[in-house]
Amino acid sequence: MEVGPVDTSWHPRAACRGADPELFYPRGRGSAGVARARRICKACPTRQLCLDAALAVPHALDYGIWAGTTREQRRRMRQDRAA
Ligand code: SF4
DSSP: OOOOOOOOTTGGGOTTTTSOHHHHSOSSTTOHHHHHHHHHHHTOTTHHHHHHHHHHSHHHHHSSOBTTBOHHHHHHHHHHHHO
């Protein structure tokens, strides 16, 4: 999949800026970190932009918590959008 230039202008407003990256890239499933990351995402002013990026950028599809979603959730969303 070819991806054009990625808009990162919203990054400075992201609620996760300065947060522990381990929360958003947890090593184990169902970790407490996932719940904490989701709480941060829930209040994030750039959540929709983050989700759009996560569905558009291939590496974002496969790793971490983006916009409060898991890899599996994003894969389903992407399939739904393609259908
Ligand atoms: S929605 Fe995206 S930008 Fe906002 S806190 Fe969550 S991971 Fe960070």
